[in-house]
Amino acid sequence: MNFPSNYLRYSDILHAVASGQTKQRMIEHLQVVSSSTAPEMARICGVTDAAMRQHLEQLEAEGLVCRDLQPNSGTTRGRPAVHWVLNHDKLQSISDSFPETFPDRHHDLAVDLLVGMAETLGPEAIQAVLTRRGERLAKHYQNLMADLPLADRVQQLAAARDAEGYRAESSVAPDGSLMLIEHHCAIAQAAEACAGLCESELVVFRTALGPDTTVERVQFAPAGDGRCSYRISPR
Numbered sequence: 001m002n003f004p005s006n007y008l009r010y011s012d013i014l015h016a017v018a019s020g021q022t023k024q025r026m027i028e029h030l031q032v033v034s035s036s037t038a039p040e041m042a043r044i045c046g047v048t049d050a051a052m053r054q055h056l057e058q059l060e061a062e063g064l065v066c067r068d069l070q071p072n073s074g075t076t077r078g079r080p081a082v083h084w085v086l087n088h089d090k091l092q093s094i095s096d097s098f099p100e101t102f103p104d105r106h107h108d109l110a111v112d113l114l115v116g117m118a119e120t121l122g123p124e125a126i127q128a129v130l131t132r133r134g135e136r137l138a139k140h141y142q143n144l145m146a147d148l149p150l151a152d153r154v155q156q157l158a159a160a161r162d163a164e165g166y167r168a169e170s171s172v173a174p175d176g177s178l179m180l181i182e183h184h185c186a187i188a189q190a191a192e193a194c195a196g197l198c199e200s201e202l203v204v205f206r207t208a209l210g211p212d213t214t215v216e217r218v219q220f221a222p223a224g225d226g227r228c229s230y231r232i233s234p235r
Contacts, residue, residue, distance in 0.1 A: 022047060023055055027064075027086070027098045035068050035083040056084055063090045064097060111193045118194070130200040134207070141208035153209055154178045154232055178232040180205070185221055185228065198222065205230060 022045045029036060029044055042052035059065040068083045086094060118126050144160055145153040154170045158180055161168035165186035171179045191197045198220075206215045214233045219225040 022051075023059065024098055024100065026052075026055060026059070027094065030065065030084065030086045035085045037081050037083055041084070062093075062097075063087055064094050108189075110187075110190045114190060114194045126194060127196060130194075130196050134200045134204045138204045138207035141204070142210075145208065150209070150213060150232070150234055151178060154180055157205070157208065173231065179229055180232060181219075181227060181229040182221075183227050188221075191222065198228075201228075202230075205232075211235070 025045050026041055029041060038052045038056055039049055041056075042049045045052065047055075056065060060067070064087055065084050066087045068085045114126065117129070141157055141160060145156045148156065151172075158168045158170035161180070161182060165184065167183035169181050169183075171181065173179050185191065187197060202215065202217055206213070209215060209232060212235050214235055216231045216233075217228065218231050219227055219229040221228050
């Protein structure tokens with residue numbers, strides 16, 4: 001029988017989806033019971049023991065689970081059963097791989113705190129907090145850029161922002177000015193709740209790059225530009 005050329009590809013997709021669902025269930029189970037054996041998880045997930053061992057070996061190779069040899073209870077003979085546990089040294093990696101099992105609500109918390117501070121303490125308190133945050137952030141960037149030429153300072157700033165989740169890069173505009181471009185806003189939700197955050201970022205860049213530079217925002221994501229970009233020129 002001749003199968004369509006995309007048959008195996010479609011079959012592989014179905015297998016990958018089923019495999020992902022099984023691993024998701026395994027992680028959820030280990031999150032609740034702390035440890036479990038391969039046969040126990042095979043029954044829960046509705047797969048064979050051999051398939052379960054393969055899943056466990058893959059997760060072990062990724063560092064997400066590890067073996068926990070439990071001592072014999074004294075009522076059974078032979079080698080103790082191998083129990084599997086989540087690798088607590090890799091909880092961030094597990095969370096990144098299985099976000100549905102480890103939901104992250106820190107963005108919501110940040111927004112709630114900003115709104116609560118504004119309502120309780122007033123706008124002056126928010127501004128004071130933003131100013132202090134900006135001072136710390138600018139100092140951090142200054143330490144990364146100490147004694148570098150302006151072009152290298154901008155590159156270092158872009159690298160630091162990229163590491164913080166802003167998908168940032170630096171480039172040179174046709175007029176020779178330097179550009180800092182951020183394709184993603186890592187604090188978008190908080191910025192929506194507190195407009196002062198965006199202005200604080202601009203102040204941070206100006207402070208960090210020093211008085212010998214001019215920093216101008218030329219694209220603004222909240223205004224519909226899709227990204228934030230800054231033109232940086234020597235004074």
